[in-house]
Amino acid sequence: MKTVRETLTGLASLAILAFASPVQAQQPQVDAATVDRYVASLWAKVPDAWRQRNTQDETQKICSVTNNQPTDAQAKAITARELAAVKFPADGKVLGDWKKGQQVAQRGSGGQFSDQPDTYRGGNCYACHQLSRQELSYGTLGPSLLEYGKLKDFKPEEAKATFAKIYNAQSQLACSTMPRFGHTGFLTEEQIKDAVAYLFDKDSPVNR
Amino acid sequence: MKGLIAATAMVLTFAVGASAQNAQIDSEKEIERYRAMINDPMANPGYLAVDRGEQLWSLARGTKNASLETCDLGEGPGKLEGAYAKLPRYFADSDRVMDLEQRLLWCMDKVQGLDTKDVVARRFGAPGRESDMEGLVAFIANKSNGMKYEPQLNHPKEKEMLAAGEALFVRRAGQLDFSCSTCHAVPGSRIRLQGLPDFSKPTKDARETMGSWPTYRVSQSQTRTMQHRLWDCYRQMRHPVPEYASDGITALSVYMAKMAEGGEINVPSIKR
Numbered sequence: 001m002k003t004v005r006e007t008l009t010g011l012a013s014l015a016i017l018a019f020a021s022p023v024q025a026q027q028p029q030v031d032a033a034t035v036d037r038y039v040a041s042l043w044a045k046v047p048d049a050w051r052q053r054n055t056q057d058e059t060q061k062i063c064s065v066t067n068n069q070p071t072d073a074q075a076k077a078i079t080a081r082e083l084a085a086v087k088f089p090a091d092g093k094v095l096g097d098w099k100k101g102q103q104v105a106q107r108g109s110g111g112q113f114s115d116q117p118d119t120y121r122g123g124n125c126y127a128c129h130q131l132s133r134q135e136l137s138y139g140t141l142g143p144s145l146l147e148y149g150k151l152k153d154f155k156p157e158e159a160k161a162t163f164a165k166i167y168n169a170q171s172q173l174a175c176s177t178m179p180r181f182g183h184t185g186f187l188t189e190e191q192i193k194d195a196v197a198y199l200f201d202k203d204s205p206v207n208r
Numbered sequence: 209m210k211g212l213i214a215a216t217a218m219v220l221t222f223a224v225g226a227s228a229q230n231a232q233i234d235s236e237k238e239i240e241r242y243r244a245m246i247n248d249p250m251a252n253p254g255y256l257a258v259d260r261g262e263q264l265w266s267l268a269r270g271t272k273n274a275s276l277e278t279c280d281l282g283e284g285p286g287k288l289e290g291a292y293a294k295l296p297r298y299f300a301d302s303d304r305v306m307d308l309e310q311r312l313l314w315c316m317d318k319v320q321g322l323d324t325k326d327v328v329a330r331r332f333g334a335p336g337r338e339s340d341m342e343g344l345v346a347f348i349a350n351k352s353n354g355m356k357y358e359p360q361l362n363h364p365k366e367k368e369m370l371a372a373g374e375a376l377f378v379r380r381a382g383q384l385d386f387s388c389s390t391c392h393a394v395p396g397s398r399i400r401l402q403g404l405p406d407f408s409k410p411t412k413d414a415r416e417t418m419g420s421w422p423t424y425r426v427s428q429s430q431t432r433t434m435q436h437r438l439w440d441c442y443r444q445m446r447h448p449v450p451e452y453a454s455d456g457i458t459a460l461s462v463y464m465a466k467m468a469e470g471g472e473i474n475v476p477s478i479k480r
Contacts, residue, residue: 030371035379038372042456046448053383054448060380064387067378111383111446127399139399141391179384186383186446 063175075174083171086164094163101198104191132205149200150207159200166192246478254424254476257431261347270320279315292352296458297360305369307458331452333430345433346422352473359465373463386445407467415471423477
C-alpha cells in the first residue's frame, strides 16, 4: 500500500508536469536568437562591464531554458563543472568568525546598480532562510537552517561541505536557485568562512 | 521519564513554532488592515497624478503645437476607456507591439512633434521632479477601472512577445544567478517578511498585482507604474539598469498581463 507521503509526492510531481509551463503548452517555443534580441533591448545602454557581468555562462543558460529542470545528463555535467571550480581555503580552514558571519547573513546591500562599487556586500541569507530563533524577519524561499550545525553534529566534513555549498550551490544541486556566492565573486572567501562559522559555531544563535 | 521529556520537548517545540506562526499571521493581518486603511481614493495622492495626467493629455505642445487627444491607444483616436486593459498590443501604424509608455512616447513624437528626451529624463518622479509619464499612465490606466485585463494575442508579433516575455521571466543571469522566477514562482513564499506574488502561471496573485498598478508608493511619495517596479526588480536582482520603454520590458509586461488575464483593474492603488 502506498503511504500518504508517496501519494502526495506523486500528485505533486503530476501537478508540476501539468503546470510547468502554462504558456508554452499553447505557444511555440521562442528561439534563442529572438530572446537575445529582447535581452539586447533591455541592456541597450549599459556600460560594457555590466553587460559582461550579465552575460550568461553555460550553467545559467541550461538552467534558464529548462526552467531549472535539467535532464539527468545536464545535471551531472553542471555539478561536475561547478564542483571542480570550488576553491577551498589554502590552509583548509573553513570556519571563520561567527559574529562577522551574522553580518553576512543579515545584510543585503551591495552589487545593485544604485550602489557604489565599494558598498559592503552581504549574503542576505535571512532573505530566504530562517537561521536563528531571535530573528523573526526571515524569508521562506529556502529551507530553515535553524540548528544547522547542531543537526550535523558539528562535523568538520559537514562544515567543509557547507563551505562548498555557499561558495557554489550548484556544485551540490544543479540549477539550485541559491546564488553561487564565491564562484561569481559576490562574497569573499573570508565572508564565506564567517558564514560557515555562523552555521557551525556552538555559540552562534543558529545553534542556541 | 525519557518519554515524558521527549513529549514535553515536542510540545514546547510545537508551541514555539505555533506562536511564531501566529505572530506571522497577526502581522499579515495588520499589514492587510493598513492597506485597507490607506486605500481610500479621497486620501490617495495617486489621484493627484491622475489629475496631472489629464492636463498633460490635453496640453498642446511640441513643434506641431498639438495635444495628445488624437493619439490612438488601440481603441481608436482619443478613446481612453478600456485602452489600458488591452495593452500591450500590436499597432499597425508602427508595426510594433507597444505598452502604454512606448505608445505615449510614439504619439508625443508623431502627433505632437515633441522631443521626448526631457520626458524620458523625468520618467521616474522624485522630489522636485514631476514625471509626465507617471501622470499620463495613471490617468489613462484609471480609465480602465472596473474592467478586466484582456491580453491581446492574435497578431504573430503579440505571440512572439508573450513567448519572449516568458523566456525573460525564467532567464538567469548576473552575479547572483537570479531570474524573475527565483522569487515569483513559489506560491505563498516571502523574502524577509514581504510576500511574493506568484507569476509562474495564471494566479490570483498575478491578477491582484496587475490590477493594482500603477500605484502610489507611500515609501517613495510617488505614483509608480510597472516600468518602475520592473526597474526596481532588476536592481534587486543585481542586473544592469533595464532600458525604459524597451521591447524587453514590454515582452515581460505581455507575459504578466497574460498571467493576470481577467484581473480587475482598480488604479491608482496605494501601497507601502
